[in-house]
Amino acid sequence: MFNGSDIEGIDFKLDEYRKEFAKTAKEKITTAEAIVKAYPKPNPPLRHGGDNAYYTPTKDFVQMPKLNDFDTKEDYYRTLFHEFIHSTGHKKRLDRIVPGASFGNAAYAKEELVAEFGAIFLSAEAGIMWRNNSNHAEYIKNWESALKYLKDDNKLLFRASSQAQKATDFILQRDENGVPKYLHGLLKTVKKKVTRQKEVVGMNAPEIILDLPPIKEMILRLPPKQELLIATSSSKIATKLQQEEFKEGTVQAPVNTVLPEVVAENKTPLLQQNNNVATKPQQESTKPQQVLHESKRGTTKQHKNVLSTSDINNMTFDTLPFTGEWASFMQEPAKTMKLAIWGKPKNGKTAGATKLANYLTNFGSILYNFADQGINKSTQDLWKLSGLHEKENAFLSEAREIKDLEKLCASGDYDFVFIDMINTYIHRTGMKPHEFEDRFIKKFPNISFILIFEVTKSGNFKGDQGWTHLPDALITVDSFVMHNQGRYGVGEYVVWEEGLRKVNPKKYKEYFGEEEDEKEIVIDL
Structure with a gap:
């Protein structure tokens, strides 16, 4: 195999190699898409828009321009692989990225080498030909001064290559037979059966049926x-x-x-x-x-809003792989879920909501809008007790205007938005359930919304009952216990054991059993 530029007498027009625009989703590279989809959970969210491609470790997401903005689809996937290799260095994955690494220093140079090597390895896995792309060449030239570290460390390339291989293996997740995870789905085959009938004369001719995938009329x-x-x-x-x-x-x-x-x-x-x-x-x-x-x-054009059984059977939806007590609480919810939480004052609804927010930081960035109580000492205590103070992808806001909340959602920085309490906006603006659905749920389909409500003295939902039809699940909080019911099963989660023991000893015993009475110890002297 020879580089086309090294062959004399033949112009392969390498500069014009496959400069087509990928117009539709059908032109995506199937294998490359499968590799990205099989990334170990929790995976960094992939967002599209703007002119720059980058990975941010503080918020743990990958940003990419749209596919059509690249000269070729191969260029898109090479760049995408580069950024996903960066993401493997996050502290909750391979813990490779050095905090505070700045442009031009040794740590930065090594990480860029790792990402470039890793992109080559993943491209080879996806069957993408790696050519001398001007964008990659210019990018490397920008930090060329950092290559001086190669003189001081003649094994830098080998170490970077080794780290790149670890990152590649992390993404591919090969099984005991060496088969990467993404291939398990691609290797499935569907056998087509054809039923033939013998020749028959007259009106008793049988039906000829070919068992084939559905197509349009x-x-x-x-x-x-x-x-x-x-x-x-x-x-x-x-x-x-x-x-x-x-x-x-x-x-x-x-x-x-x-x-x-x-x-x-x-x-x-x-x-x-x-x-x-x-x-x-x-x-x-x-x-x-x-x-x-x-x-x-x-489905026919006349019924474009109608799906067949095979259509719905072939659809896939992203979910959050909850584990442990959270899986018992609400199974494996949709990635873009909608929840409602309510309970009497001082029963633990905000404490429970912040604990849920802390767990959700494993799957993306969260924004907690303290619209009711604002940000104060109590807020700080809640933040610490829930563990959110240790999360770099957890953020607070005391926004109380709809337009301010819309701007925060439109930033694209948050995957989960908690609004505590939504009644603050309802009282201030008279917002109706359908208005919230149009202005937030439909406008920002990639965000999960968790709404905290106030209730009446009897503990019932307060306000327009239409709000109860928006969420996928309803979570009621009583005596520091959250009770989930809805599309994600039925479950309970104890927010604060000591609080439950004090306010409802009977309920505490149901969860944790009888406490052993302290025995009196008598010492004879």
């Missing part, structure tokens, strides 16, 4: 007496039927023939789509137009 417009060729790319034969023979019934005999190009609704040749047609002899047919239906029908 296709209409073949045929003039009278024109032959109808039913294409089947798997057997390379066709069934020849005259239109009038549909009325009388006929012998269905397979004949070798040249398959015609049948163009479906999207103008793509039928055989290229691998969409075969299942037919059934009709008892009556007086119109020159025949409509052929697959045994399984997909």
